[in-house]
Amino acid sequence: MTDRQRRAAIEGWYTLEKDQPHLLGSRCVACGTFFFPKLSTFCRNPVCDSTAFESVPLSRTGRLWSYTSASYQPPEPYVAAVPFVPFAIAAVTLEHEKMTVLGQVVEGCGVDQLQVGMQMELVVETLHQTEALDVVVWKWRPLGALTGSAS
Amino acid sequence: MSRDVVVLGVGMHPWGKWGRHFVEYGVHAARAALADAGVEWREVGFISGAATMRCGYPGYVAGATFAQALGWQGAEVNTSYAACASGSQALAAARAKILAGDCEVALVVGADTTPKGFLAPAKGYRPDDPDWVRFYVGITNPTYFALYARRRMALYGATEQDFTAIKVKNAAAGVHNVNARYRKAFSADEVMSSAMVADPLRLLQICATSDGGAAVVIASAAYAKRLGVKRPVRIAAISTVTPRFASGEVEMPDIATDSAVAAEAHSFRASIALKAYAEAGIGPEDVSLAEVYDLASSMELDWYEYLHLCKTGEAEGLLRSGATAIGGRIPVNPSGGLASFGEAVPAQALAQVCEVVWQLRGAAGARQVKKAKVGITANQGLFGHGSSVLLKR
Numbered sequence: 001m002t003d004r005q006r007r008a009a010i011e012g013w014y015t016l017e018k019d020q021p022h023l024l025g026s027r028c029v030a031c032g033t034f035f036f037p038k039l040s041t042f043c044r045n046p047v048c049d050s051t052a053f054e055s056v057p058l059s060r061t062g063r064l065w066s067y068t069s070a071s072y073q074p075p076e077p078y079v080a081a082v083p084f085v086p087f088a089i090a091a092v093t094l095e096h097e098k099m100t101v102l103g104q105v106v107e108g109c110g111v112d113q114l115q116v117g118m119q120m121e122l123v124v125e126t127l128h129q130t131e132a133l134d135v136v137v138w139k140w141r142p143l144g145a146l147t148g149s150a151s
Numbered sequence: 152m153s154r155d156v157v158v159l160g161v162g163m164h165p166w167g168k169w170g171r172h173f174v175e176y177g178v179h180a181a182r183a184a185l186a187d188a189g190v191e192w193r194e195v196g197f198i199s200g201a202a203t204m205r206c207g208y209p210g211y212v213a214g215a216t217f218a219q220a221l222g223w224q225g226a227e228v229n230t231s232y233a234a235c236a237s238g239s240q241a242l243a244a245a246r247a248k249i250l251a252g253d254c255e256v257a258l259v260v261g262a263d264t265t266p267k268g269f270l271a272p273a274k275g276y277r278p279d280d281p282d283w284v285r286f287y288v289g290i291t292n293p294t295y296f297a298l299y300a301r302r303r304m305a306l307y308g309a310t311e312q313d314f315t316a317i318k319v320k321n322a323a324a325g326v327h328n329v330n331a332r333y334r335k336a337f338s339a340d341e342v343m344s345s346a347m348v349a350d351p352l353r354l355l356q357i358c359a360t361s362d363g364g365a366a367v368v369i370a371s372a373a374y375a376k377r378l379g380v381k382r383p384v385r386i387a388a389i390s391t392v393t394p395r396f397a398s399g400e401v402e403m404p405d406i407a408t409d410s411a412v413a414a415e416a417h418s419f420r421a422s423i424a425l426k427a428y429a430e431a432g433i434g435p436e437d438v439s440l441a442e443v444y445d446l447a448s449s450m451e452l453d454w455y456e457y458l459h460l461c462k463t464g465e466a467e468g469l470l471r472s473g474a475t476a477i478g479g480r481i482p483v484n485p486s487g488g489l490a491s492f493g494e495a496v497p498a499q500a501l502a503q504v505c506e507v508v509w510q511l512r513g514a515a516g517a518r519q520v521k522k523a524k525v526g527i528t529a530n531q532g533l534f535g536h537g538s539s540v541l542l543k544r
Binding site for chain 2: 009010011028031033035036037046047065066067070071072075076077078087089091097098099100102104111115116117137
């Protein structure tokens with residue numbers, strides 16, 4: 001397969017490296033709270049007055065807090081393949097940031113391959129395609145699994 | 152006591168998929184509640200509407216829309232929008248007006264006409280709106296319900312049979328409710344053989360969206376006394392708290408929780424009823440029945456714990472003991488719940504209040520909870536909205 005051009009589904013939320021991509025968050029320089037998506041205005045910690053943030057890549061790995069599937073086709077703006085291909089969804093807790101982030105699970109990995117507490121890692125994979133390019137998004141996959149690496 | 156605000160009347164338009172204008176349901180419910188109260192519309196000093204976002208401008212100004220439909224009579228007006236908690240906020244506004252001494256009797260109304268299928272966000276490319284982003288990446292409302300359900304299975308040993316048992320229990324109660332959309336008993340087999348929507352949740356364990364309307368007439372204790380009402384149901388507390396930072400659970404429509412690096416993680420849903428109990432000086436041990444938001448059957452288990460009807464991790468045991476069915480120690484969703492109604496967003500929190508009022512009056516017929524003295528409602532929805540109403544008689 002020739003390499004198709006890729007574009008982020010949501011600009012600025014994650015890096016696009018095929019190897020070891022990151023979610024892009026921000027961190028309050030005063031209280032240390034992380035934010036995803038990025039925050040650049042006022043810290044949401046009610047005891048912190050800060051308006052200064054630094055951009056930070058978030059941890060690439062975390063523990064599976066819970067998971068489910070999208071067995072029915074979601075409504076727009078989701079762009080579904082024809083026919084619709086069900087996918088799994090993961091909520092992954094990042095230990096360092098003490099936050100849980102949702103995302104699709106990579107293609108080919110169903111709920112039967114998931115277990116609460118297992119280690120997951122971040123990848124970037126196609127969300128949907130246009131004629132010219134692949135529109136890519138962050139997804140989760142079991143750490144060390146071989147599925148979903150090609151995109 | 153001067154802080155007493157009483158419920159004089161309640162009324163509903165039956166839930167369904169009628170496809171008519173929401174104002175018709177609201178006015179039907181309002182007229183039923185006024186008749187139940189024995190209060191003329193022209194006596195009402197404050198009308199408080201719960202807004203709907205799906206029916207155009209009249210829905211955004213629901214209070215005035217209902218007032219016009221009932222006939223302009225100069226009452227002061229309010230409209231509240233707070234997703235699932237809209238009805239409770241509209242009720243809280245009316246109660247505050249009475250407590251402030253600004254009016255003696257108020258009418259609270261919520262009604263909705265809903266589209267078919269999944270609730271979807273506003274259109275356009277809008278990456279700044281978390282509600283838009285999550286739908287774009289394929290995360291629907293049942294996704295969140297299912298994440299909580301799967302977490303319960305892993306932590307507390309909940310089973311698909313438990314989720315099914317809740318649907319079966321609530322459907323059995325709903326059979327006896329003339330205002331319910333689905334007045335049909337379901338067997339466990341029927342539930343378990345329905346299509347998987349969001350693993351582990353199946354179609355018959357997830358609530359539909361419905362059309363419907365509900366209304367409540369409330370008044371000062373002095374007004375009720377002048378009317379000669381004996382032993383009215385009283386509003387003991389209303390909670391409309393926001394979450395506390397850091398919110399530690401993934402909440403619709405967010406993609407991520409707060410980071411709990413600088414502040415302790417809190418559970419929003421667990422905080423909602425605590426404020427109501429504290430305000431009323433009533434404890435969970437005093438509660439006779441509860442109406443909770445079973446958006447998915449599995450979430451009823453979470454609510455047992457959030458209402459402190461049992462300890463964390465013991466909800467499955469409480470369900471399996473039969474305590475939460477009609478005839479049990481603490482019946483939950485004797486109305487039939489969302490399982491039997493489907494959700495009509497701005498009407499639902501008021502429908503919960505209607506059911507508790509009928510139960511406390513001993514007027515709930517075949518679904519009557521024996522010796523009901525105190526009832527609590529609870530719900531939670533998009534963007535940090537949640538509410539709980541405590542009623543007593």
